[in-house]
Structures are given as C-alpha cells and as structure tokens.
Amino acid sequence: MIVRAPHLQDDVLYDCYYASRRGDAVDPPSAEHLADCQACATRYAELGTFLNTLSEDADAEVAALFPADRLRAQQQDIARRLELIGRAARVISFPGRAAGHGTSSTQVVRTPVRVARWIAVAAAAGLFVGVAAGTLFNGSARLDATRDARRPGAVASRRVNTPAPARLASSNVEEAVVDMDEMFMSDLETVLDRPHTSELVAFDALTPHVRDARDFPR
Amino acid sequence: MSTDVRNSVTGAATPADAPTVATSPAELSPRRPAATPLSDDSRLAVDIRGLVERGELDEARRQFEGLVVAHQRRALRIAFQYLRDAAEADEAVQDAFVKVFSHIGSYREAWPFEVWFTRILINGCLDRRKARVRRDRWIVQSDDTTNASASLSDRRSFAAAANAPSGQLDPEARLLARERRARMTAAIERLEGRQRTVFMLCHYGDCTPREVGAMIGLNESTVRVHLFRAARKLRALLGGQP
Numbered sequence: 001m002i003v004r005a006p007h008l009q010d011d012v013l014y015d016c017y018y019a020s021r022r023g024d025a026v027d028p029p030s031a032e033h034l035a036d037c038q039a040c041a042t043r044y045a046e047l048g049t050f051l052n053t054l055s056e057d058a059d060a061e062v063a064a065l066f067p068a069d070r071l072r073a074q075q076q077d078i079a080r081r082l083e084l085i086g087r088a089a090r091v092i093s094f095p096g097r098a099a100g101h102g103t104s105s106t107q108v109v110r111t112p113v114r115v116a117r118w119i120a121v122a123a124a125a126g127l128f129v130g131v132a133a134g135t136l137f138n139g140s141a142r143l144d145a146t147r148d149a150r151r152p153g154a155v156a157s158r159r160v161n162t163p164a165p166a167r168l169a170s171s172n173v174e175e176a177v178v179d180m181d182e183m184f185m186s187d188l189e190t191v192l193d194r195p196h197t198s199e200l201v202a203f204d205a206l207t208p209h210v211r212d213a214r215d216f217p218r
Numbered sequence: 219m220s221t222d223v224r225n226s227v228t229g230a231a232t233p234a235d236a237p238t239v240a241t242s243p244a245e246l247s248p249r250r251p252a253a254t255p256l257s258d259d260s261r262l263a264v265d266i267r268g269l270v271e272r273g274e275l276d277e278a279r280r281q282f283e284g285l286v287v288a289h290q291r292r293a294l295r296i297a298f299q300y301l302r303d304a305a306e307a308d309e310a311v312q313d314a315f316v317k318v319f320s321h322i323g324s325y326r327e328a329w330p331f332e333v334w335f336t337r338i339l340i341n342g343c344l345d346r347r348k349a350r351v352r353r354d355r356w357i358v359q360s361d362d363t364t365n366a367s368a369s370l371s372d373r374r375s376f377a378a379a380a381n382a383p384s385g386q387l388d389p390e391a392r393l394l395a396r397e398r399r400a401r402m403t404a405a406i407e408r409l410e411g412r413q414r415t416v417f418m419l420c421h422y423g424d425c426t427p428r429e430v431g432a433m434i435g436l437n438e439s440t441v442r443v444h445l446f447r448a449a450r451k452l453r454a455l456l457g458g459q460p
Contacts, residue, residue, distance in 0.1 A: 011446040018420060018427075018445070050453060051421065057399055058422055062295045065304045071290055074308060078286055078315045082279050085320050 008033055008040045013047050142192075256327055259288060263331040267322045282319055289332070293339055296423045300343035301350075302403060310346055314339040329432055336423060337433045340415070405455040412436075413448035420445050 008016075008030060016026045016034065026034075034041050066074075195204050256264070262285060269278035293314060297307035317338055318325075325334055406414060415434060419425045420441075425433070427441040436444075 010450060011442065014446045014449055015442065022424070022426060024426075047449075047453075050456075051449065054402060054452075055421060057395070057402060058295060058299060060395075061399055062291070062298050065298065066291070066294050066308075070308075071294075074290065074312065075283065075286055078312050079279065079283065081312065081316045082282065082319055085316070086275050 007037065008044075010043075010047075013040070013044050016044065017048055017051060257330050257332070259285060259331040260327055263322065263325050263334075264327050266319075267325055270322050278322075279319075282315075285318075285331070285335075286315055289335060292423060293335070296336065296339060296418060297343050299406070299418050299422045300340070301346055306346055306350075310339065310342045313342050317342070330429070332425070333429050333432050336419065336425065336429075340419075340433070401456060402452075405452050408455060409448050409451060413444045413451070416441055416444040417448035417452070421449075 012027070012030055016030050019026050034044055193209075195201060262281060266278045266281050266285070269275070269281065290311065293311045294307055297310040297314075298304065301307050301310060314335065318335055325331070406417070409417060412434070416430055416436075419430045419433065420427065427445065428438045430436070430445075431438045431441045434441075
C-alpha cells in the first residue's frame, strides 16, 4: 500500500515562497510534494499570486513616487550632507562684533553706522555736560544772592559803596534811601524764601512763617 | 506599531508603546557563523571605515556613493511602507545614510552591512512615526474628508497614491490600483507591531528571516512564525485578494 504524504502546511508554503523569491533552494521534500500534489500546487500558486501582487503594487507605487531624477537628487542631497561631516561648525559672529572683524567691503558698508554711533555719543555727552553746567550755574547764582541778602553787613557795605552823589545829599534823603534799600532787600528776601512754584504759592500763604513772627511787633 | 530595533548607533529612548528588542552588535556577533564570507557591500563598508579612520574623507565619500546607489531604492521602499509619505521617506533615507557614514567607525563585519543599515533606517522610521503621532494629536481633523474614520496616515497614503503617476494605465485601472493600495495599507496598519515589522522587512526589504532575526533580536524560527501569521492575517483582511 502506498501512503500519500499529507498536504503541506501554510507555513511551509510561505517558507517555500520566500525561499524561491530570494533565489534560495526550496526544501527538497516540499518541492517534491508540490510537484506531485495538485491541491498544494494550487494553494501555493494562489499564495504566490497574492504576495507577488503585494510586492508589485508596492514597487510600482515607490517607482512612481521616486523616479530616476528624484533618486539622483536624493543622492546629491546625501553627498552634500556628507560634505559637511567632519568640518568645523561655522560660527556666525554677532553683528556688533562683525564690524571690527569683517572684510573690507563689510567695513565700507558699516562705516556710516559707526559715524552715526559717534555722533549719538557726542550728542548725549554734550547734553549731559550742558545740563550739569546749567544746574551748577543756576544753583551757585541763587546761593550767592541768598547769602548776600541775609548777610547783616550787606546793606552797610552797599551804603559804603554808594556813589558820591548820594553822600552829598541831605541826611533825610539819605535815611529815606536807606529805608527804601532795606525794604527792597526785605522784599527780595521774602521773595526768595517763598516757593518758586506757582501752584504752591497759595499753600505758602496759608502757612505761618518764622518771618511773620519776627516782624510782628511784640 | 513597533518593534524597536535600536542599536548603539541610534541609541535613543525606547518607545512606550513598543516591546523593546534592543540588540547591540556585541550581542549579535556570536550568532553569525564566522565562516560566512563578506558580501560586496560589507567589504566596501569595511574599506570606507578604514579610509575614515585614516582621515581620507574625500575618498571615503566617493566610495560611499556606491553604497548609496546600491541600497537607495530598497531603503526607499522600506521607508515609504513605514511612513506612507514620500517626503518623509526621502528624509528618513537621507538621515539613515548620513548616520551610517558618520558612524561607520562602529560598523563590525560580523553582520552584513545591509542588516546594520536596515536597522538604522527602521529606527529612524519608527522615530518619525512616533513624532507624527505626537504631532497628529494637535491637528484638528476636518469633517469633509471622504473617510472620516480614517487616520491621518491613511489619508496621507491615499493622497500619495492618488498623486502618483501610474504610467500607461487608464483612469479606471488607476482608480482600482489606488483603492487596492489603500486597502493594503489599511490592512498592513492593522498588523501587530512585530508582525508588521517582520513582514515589512521580509517582503519589502528582501531580508531573510535570519537577517530579520538579527535586526530585531529574535530567533529565526520566531521570525518565520511572525511572517507566516502576518501574511495569513493580511490574506484574511484582504479576503484572499490583494
């Protein structure tokens, strides 16, 4: 009695397919069975058709998406990227520093920028010096005036320095002039003691002062 | 998806949604029979490594072009099947070649160059897929798409297939081919991560089960089982007809 070999399992069929696809030798017993058994040969053919169609579709899709010119472009891209390997990274200097280290053309382009920067610095310095000098001048002038006004001998010295025609006048006239001078100096002192800001004058008027107590007759 | 096939070159973090099958060249080397002769690509890779070590970078680059030409189309096929986006596949392949050249010093001839390169390529593709998933979380899908339930990658693949010129085919045949590709893509997306990787590498990457086993750190017979199950599931999903 001849015992027929059982049908091939699916996994064996897959092994046979992938072996033949790679060009390797198919397992001899399986190949022999496929040659003898019509049912297994049919199953194998169906499996091969299915898997071949999968591959062909995938190949066609990739071939359509990546034609020869795109492959060449990709090779060039890879070559370009490989060129950069092993080279030191290019450091792009900060623009402010680049003016000092740049080429001649760069310096030519950036010269107006430097000049403008110097002009700006000079203007700022001039403004600062002007403000400082102005503050100093005004402050010292006001200080001198205040000091002169408060000095007790100021009136006397002025009187001493009075021009010659005043000394020739009568004593009444001389006293009147002195009173006027004192009034003037008193007014001047009052003005200088008052606030210079107009908005504060009203408050100053409401506020009692030392000078009021001093001037008030006891 | 995803079987991570990281090695010391790409060495990034393991994805949370994937089983880790990290294998290092040191782990792989004992498995390969010492008597196996080097392939032409592997010999070329060894030569390039020597040139790089001697500092002859220009010559190394020139010879590396041969490797690029030899593996470019296969790499694009694998990357496109993973990513379903032509531009991303292009970038992934470029990145893989650049990474290979810059790490050529770590190549060991214990395994074929093809295996080493494919591992790097797949790791790059997996990283891109993860990045895309993260990115897609922030994209609001519009309601006017023809297939509202389809994922963004499905729609991308459909658009890519639609834009692809189909040679001499008439419009009806092109339409049918497009639909068939879309169904295939959807079916492959439904495979379990490891099955999918194995199927991709064996079917589209032309790798042997042994090589795939080396890439993802599995036994050869386990790879065969995964391959068989993946193909059977695909047949079932596609109704026996692609």
